[in-house]
Amino acid sequence: MNAFADRLAEAVRRDGPLCVGIDPRFDMLPASYRKFPPGVAIEAFSLKVLELVRPFAGVVKPQAAFFERLGPEGMSAMQSVMWRATELGFVTILDAKRGDIASTATAYAEAAFGEDVWNADALTVNPYLGADAVEPFVNEARKSTPPRGLFVLVRTSNPGGGLFQNALADGVPLYRRVGAAVADWNDGGLGDCGLGDVGAVVGATHPQELAELRAALPRVWFLVPGYGAQGGTAADVRAGFLPNGLGAVVNSSRGVVFPFAPDDADWEAKIVAAAQRAQAELRGPL
Amino acid sequence: MNAFADRLAEAVRRDGPLCVGIDPRFDMLPASYRKFPPGVAIEAFSLKVLELVRPFAGVVKPQAAFFERLGPEGMSAMQSVMWRATELGFVTILDAKRGDIASTATAYAEAAFGEDVWNADALTVNPYLGADAVEPFVNEARKSTPPRGLFVLVRTSNPGGGLFQNALADGVPLYRRVGAAVADWNDGGLGDCGLGDVGAVVGATHPQELAELRAALPRVWFLVPGYGAQGGTAADVRAGFLPNGLGAVVNSSRGVVFPFAPDDADWEAKIVAAAQRAQAELRGPL
Numbered sequence: 001m002n003a004f005a006d007r008l009a010e011a012v013r014r015d016g017p018l019c020v021g022i023d024p025r026f027d028m029l030p031a032s033y034r035k036f037p038p039g040v041a042i043e044a045f046s047l048k049v050l051e052l053v054r055p056f057a058g059v060v061k062p063q064a065a066f067f068e069r070l071g072p073e074g075m076s077a078m079q080s081v082m083w084r085a086t087e088l089g090f091v092t093i094l095d096a097k098r099g100d101i102a103s104t105a106t107a108y109a110e111a112a113f114g115e116d117v118w119n120a121d122a123l124t125v126n127p128y129l130g131a132d133a134v135e136p137f138v139n140e141a142r143k144s145t146p147p148r149g150l151f152v153l154v155r156t157s158n159p160g161g162g163l164f165q166n167a168l169a170d171g172v173p174l175y176r177r178v179g180a181a182v183a184d185w186n187d188g189g190l191g192d193c194g195l196g197d198v199g200a201v202v203g204a205t206h207p208q209e210l211a212e213l214r215a216a217l218p219r220v221w222f223l224v225p226g227y228g229a230q231g232g233t234a235a236d237v238r239a240g241f242l243p244n245g246l247g248a249v250v251n252s253s254r255g256v257v258f259p260f261a262p263d264d265a266d267w268e269a270k271i272v273a274a275a276q277r278a279q280a281e282l283r284g285p286l
Numbered sequence: 287m288n289a290f291a292d293r294l295a296e297a298v299r300r301d302g303p304l305c306v307g308i309d310p311r312f313d314m315l316p317a318s319y320r321k322f323p324p325g326v327a328i329e330a331f332s333l334k335v336l337e338l339v340r341p342f343a344g345v346v347k348p349q350a351a352f353f354e355r356l357g358p359e360g361m362s363a364m365q366s367v368m369w370r371a372t373e374l375g376f377v378t379i380l381d382a383k384r385g386d387i388a389s390t391a392t393a394y395a396e397a398a399f400g401e402d403v404w405n406a407d408a409l410t411v412n413p414y415l416g417a418d419a420v421e422p423f424v425n426e427a428r429k430s431t432p433p434r435g436l437f438v439l440v441r442t443s444n445p446g447g448g449l450f451q452n453a454l455a456d457g458v459p460l461y462r463r464v465g466a467a468v469a470d471w472n473d474g475g476l477g478d479c480g481l482g483d484v485g486a487v488v489g490a491t492h493p494q495e496l497a498e499l500r501a502a503l504p505r506v507w508f509l510v511p512g513y514g515a516q517g518g519t520a521a522d523v524r525a526g527f528l529p530n531g532l533g534a535v536v537n538s539s540r541g542v543v544f545p546f547a548p549d550d551a552d553w554e555a556k557i558v559a560a561a562q563r564a565q566a567e568l569r570g571p572l
Contacts, residue, residue, distance in 0.1 A: 023390070065386055065393035071403040072362040079358055097385055099412055100351055101444040104309070107351035117357040126385055128414040128439060132446035153414060158387040160418035163467070167460055169453040174460065177453060 003191030004121065004141070004149035008221060009246050011058030011091045016283040017241070019059040019093065019223070020275065021253030022046050022081060023066050028258050030267045039073030042066070046081045049257055050088055052268060056275035057256075059249050060085050061223075064096035082118050092121045093223065093249075097153065099126035101133045109140030113148045122149035124201060124223070127178050138185050138198060147189070149197040149221070152182050154213065157203025157226030179213055179220075186220050193246060195221050202240065204232025204250065211239035214247065222248040227282075228255030234281045252278050289477030290407065290427070290435035294507060295532050297344030297377045302569040303527070305345040305379065305509070306561065307539025308332050308367060309352050314544050316553045325359030328352070332367045335543055336374055338554060342561035343542075345535050346371050347509075350382035368404050378407045379437065379509065379535075385412035387419045395426030399434045408435035410487060410509070413464050424471050427483060433475070435483040435507070438468050440499065443489025443512030465499055465506075472506050479532060481507050488526065490518025490536065497525035500533065508534040513568075514541030520567045538564050 024042035026034065033041045050060065062085070067078035085092045098108040112123040125137050134152060141148040155165055155175040165175040182200050189197035199221035202210050210224070222240045226232040227250045240248035259274040260267035310328035312320065319327045336346065348371070353364035371378045384394040398409040411423050420438060427434040441451055441461040451461040468486050475483030485507035488496050496510070508526045512518040513536045526534035545560040546553035 025389075025393075063390060065384075065390045065397070068361075068397040069393040069400075069403070071397070071400075072358050072365055075354075075361045076358040097412070098351075099383055099385075101442065101447075103311075104349060104351045107311075107355040111351070111354040111357070114355075114357075117355070126383070126412050126414050128412050128450060129442050129444060130446040130449035130451065132444050133442075156387065156415050156419075158415060158418050160416035161387075163416035164414060164460060164464065165416065167453065167455040167463065169455045169460075174450060174453055174455075178450065181449070 002146040003189070004147050004197040005189070005191035005195040005221060006193050007121065007146070008059070008091050008149070008249070009191070009193040009195065012246055012249060015056065015058035016279045017249050018057040018275070018279050018282050019061050019249040019251040020049070020053045020057045020256050021095070021251045022049060022060055022062040023253045023257065025066060028262060030260070031263050034262070039070050039077050042070065042074065043077035043080050046077070047084055049271060050081070050085055050090070052271045053256060053275040054088055056279040058091060059093065060090045061093040061095045061251055063253070064094060079118060082120060086119060093124065093151065094118055094120035094122070095124045097124050097126050099129050099133060101129055102136065105133055105136035106140060109137045113140055113144040120148065122151060122199070124151045124153065126153050127181065131181060134185065141197060142189060147197060149199060151199040151201050151223040152178065154179050154182060154200040155202045155206055155209050157205045157230055157232070161203065175209070176216070179217055183217050183220055190219060195219055195246060199223055201225065204237045205230060207236040207239055210237070214240055218242070224248050224250045228252040228278065234284060237282070250282050288432040289475070290433050290483040291475070291477035291481040291507060292479050293407065293432070294345070294377050294435070294535070295477070295479040295481065298532055298535060301342065301344035302565045303535050304343040304561070304565050304568050305347050305535040305537040306335070306339045306343045306542050307381070307537045308335060308346055308348040309539045309543065311352060314548060316546070317549050320548070325356050325363050328356065328360065329363035329366050332363070333370055335557060336367070336371055336376070338557045339542060339561040340374055342565040344377060345379065346376045347379040347381045347537055349539070350380060365404060368406060372405060379410065380404055380406035380408070381410045383410050383412050383439065385415050385419060387415055388422065391419055391422035392426060395423045399426055399430045406434065408437060408485070410437045410439065412439050413467065417467060420471065424484060428475060433483060435485060437485040437487050437509040438464065440465050440468060440486040441488045441492055441495050443491045443516055443518070447489065461495070462502070465503055469503050469506055476505060481505055481532060485509055487511065490523045491516060493522040493525055496523070500526055504528070510534050510536045514538040514564070520570060523568070536568050
């Protein structure tokens, strides 16, 4: 039950597969928050969002770039948001897309999973540097208490994601090779739910490839971005799930967190409504 | 003369092609520094290294992972090191291997190049997400004052780097496709020196591929890791240079920064000697 895969399964069974992406952009904050210094403002807003969406999602995905944009103060805000999310019972995915080799990869993993640093339940990682660059992340995830997880970029949701990911080698697109490597790592960390600790990022904007990967990787958790603001629909993401309703968490960032104009007085109610709608929509097909 | 490529050319002409990698690991610091809290210790040590190596190198490459490992305090140390390096006249390459899409990529680039954030002259980026993920970095680099540069991962120095990078599609390895994309971006930002602002990371540990890429990408700056502690020699990196002695900066991290045991009293002299030796060795063949 402490396995990462099982903790994620528990969250999805309880609250559905919605993952709320925390991408705080100062310019889009409610007017009352834009009066504060940017670091304070994005921290306070993100903490408020965590409370508002908690009834509708069991997973959150803070995006490191929007915190790093504000320098050390932003990183301090990120730490506060990560810790509060854990306290509220969310499974946390730190979306930092890290990737490096050997002891450098280990340092990133120690930062991601360290209880005194970001304390993430899972981290997104980039596979371009190869197996010996992903393995230090896998090792650190498994050494942590409780064990943590990874989501490796396989097929990303952006329109140009196929430029290298779809390059065909011996008739097999690169992303399928990356997917096969993910499955190998993942099989070393299966939980009681039958899924493992090395997941794959697969965009909702490529439903055909999502379906193929679901069939090819039956024990791999998928993190599915691209639903909502990027154009993916609830029907598009259906192919990412296993028959038992597990296997995927579906991220919505702007669609849930910024469904209001900066001067709207009722922004809290709009976030609650957007989260509720996304939860219902994603639970519907299952 | 303000073009990134020209600022880098000026540094290489003046001080040679050595780039010193700043990878501060608390456990390896001199005994006198390990008495301080980790964030203070790695900041003070890194600032000292900048002063010690300044006569022997015009380029430094702080590694974000080792700062992030210490959380917000570590990021504060990184900011201090980046700013001081600029003040000392170094061209700074922030080795963070960032990669994301659209406005998220822009946020990372704003962090890297923002004068109030990391203020890097150049950033390393990961190409796996495709062209529309690299272009926001290119746009931000060119919008900055002075203009900044990028180094895109093409062929990394780790033993397993070929797993995906060497995947053959239509007889062409993936890293050559990435290299071709780099050349296209780079040609939009050429300086007076004839080189451009979108460079390539090419490991010293693959001298044959380094030579091929040098021939294929005559206007692209190379950042060459893997010299020194990772096994690449001065002879191995020779193929990365153009006949005029420009075209490559060669990174050494541990070999220059940690040539001592933690209890050595003469650690400063050992860093100076290591930097001097590396400068002479890399200038020798040119």
